[in-house]
Amino acid sequence: MLDIIPRIKLANLPTPLQEMKNLAYSLDMKSLWIKRDDLTGISFGGNKTRKLEYVMGDALEAGADTLVTVGAIQSNHCRQTAAAAAQVGLRCILLLAGEEPEDYTGNLLLDRLFGAEIQFFPDDDFMGLSDRIGSVIETLKELGLSPYGIPPGAFMPVGCLGYVQAMLELKEQCEETGLRPMKILHPVGTGGTLAGMIIGAKLAELEADIIGISVLHDAKTIIERVREMILRMFDEYPALIDKFEPEIKVDERFMGKGYGLMEDGVRSAIQMFAKSQGIVLDPVYTAKAGLALLRMVMSGEIASDATTIFWHTGGSPALFKYGSELLDS
Numbered sequence: 356m357l358d359i360i361p362r363i364k365l366a367n368l369p370t371p372l373q374e375m376k377n378l379a380y381s382l383d384m385k386s387l388w389i390k391r392d393d394l395t396g397i398s399f400g401g402n403k404t405r406k407l408e409y410v411m412g413d414a415l416e417a418g419a420d421t422l423v424t425v426g427a428i429q430s431n432h433c434r435q436t437a438a439a440a441a442q443v444g445l446r447c448i449l450l451l452a453g454e455e456p457e458d459y460t461g462n463l464l465l466d467r468l469f470g471a472e473i474q475f476f477p478d479d480d481f482m483g484l485s486d487r488i489g490s491v492i493e494t495l496k497e498l499g500l501s502p503y504g505i506p507p508g509a510f511m512p513v514g515c516l517g518y519v520q521a522m523l524e525l526k527e528q529c530e531e532t533g534l535r536p537m538k539i540l541h542p543v544g545t546g547g548t549l550a551g552m553i554i555g556a557k558l559a560e561l562e563a564d565i566i567g568i569s570v571l572h573d574a575k576t577i578i579e580r581v582r583e584m585i586l587r588m589f590d591e592y593p594a595l596i597d598k599f600e601p602e603i604k605v606d607e608r609f610m611g612k613g614y615g616l617m618e619d620g621v622r623s624a625i626q627m628f629a630k631s632q633g634i635v636l637d638p639v640y641t642a643k644a645g646l647a648l649l650r651m652v653m654s655g656e657i658a659s660d661a662t663t664i665f666w667h668t669g670g671s672p673a674l675f676k677y678g679s680e681l682l683d684s
């Protein structure tokens with residue numbers, strides 16, 4: 356159904372759908388699963404790789420020779436974009452919010468290795484930085500280049516198609532295993548993954564509750580953004596998607612004290628997934644969704660017999676920035 360849209364192959368798909376029996380046992384749950392988008396492949400994986408398959412397809416079709424995108428210093432999106440650009444042979448310019456650190460670690464180290472050209476903006480936050488993409492694009496055009504701008508987190512209709520496709524993939528895996536998921540949890544930054552999942556679930560006729568765990572913005576803001584993105588996708592892809600009234604569920608209770616801050620709950624979630632399942636969560640995104648899962652099950656908000664999928668969206672390179680903080684307890 357999505358076959359008519361330009362796309363390049365970057366990810367190893369389908370990503371595994373695995374049962375987390377040990378964690379389920381600890382939580383007294385009947386059926387707990389994990390969708391391993393931390394294993395999408397390119398440069399330590401993550402959710403942006405699925406989005407970039409379509410974004411890069413679009414960029415190449417438009418004749419682009421240079422990608423320009425923005426993010427936080429430890430942006431997983433920027434790291435995956437830099438790796439994808441290297442793989443395809445495009446130039447990549449990253450505008451990063453924050454001071455240039457003395458040590459290049461985690462995602463930033465990888466950005467450099469992939470040959471991305473990095474500019475630092477100490478006074479901007481990464482969402483605000485997206486306004487700068489336009490002027491960089493203009494300058495590059497004046498130099499005779501063909502640049503292609505990607506907003507933070509590839510939050511654009513063509514990027515969200517990656518998660519429409521992901522839900523069709525999940526549907527096939529559910530059919531093979533006989534699984535009927537009732538809850539699907541994942542971390543939310545921009546909301547692009549959630550927008551794609553909601554449309555994909557509709558197309559795939561998956562009836563699970565899709566719950567986005569916000570790591571950064573209040574639920575109202577994210578719900579508005581996701582609704583807007585879904586409407587843009589209806590307009591952009593009328594032949595693929597029939598309009599419907601989306602139900603958008605976002606939980607803002609697990610943002611903690613701020614973006615990327617290590618706290619007790621986040622640390623416990625990382626330790627619990629690691630010790631019980633050998634699965635690595637990152638402190639910025641997936642550990643917050645992991646914490647949400649643990650708390651919701653323990654409080655009974657997610658019933659012990661509700662088949663649940665935790666969607667791992669990647670982010671592991673950022674973990675190495677937290678070393679000692681992670682082990683303190």
Ligand SMILES: Cc1ncc(COP(=O)(O)O)c(C=O)c1O
Binds near residue numbers: 431432542549640668
């Ligand atoms: C590991 C990880 N999980 C989740 C997200 C959030 O995805 P989205 O921006 O599509 O909501 C990001 C975004 O940067 C991420 O890096």
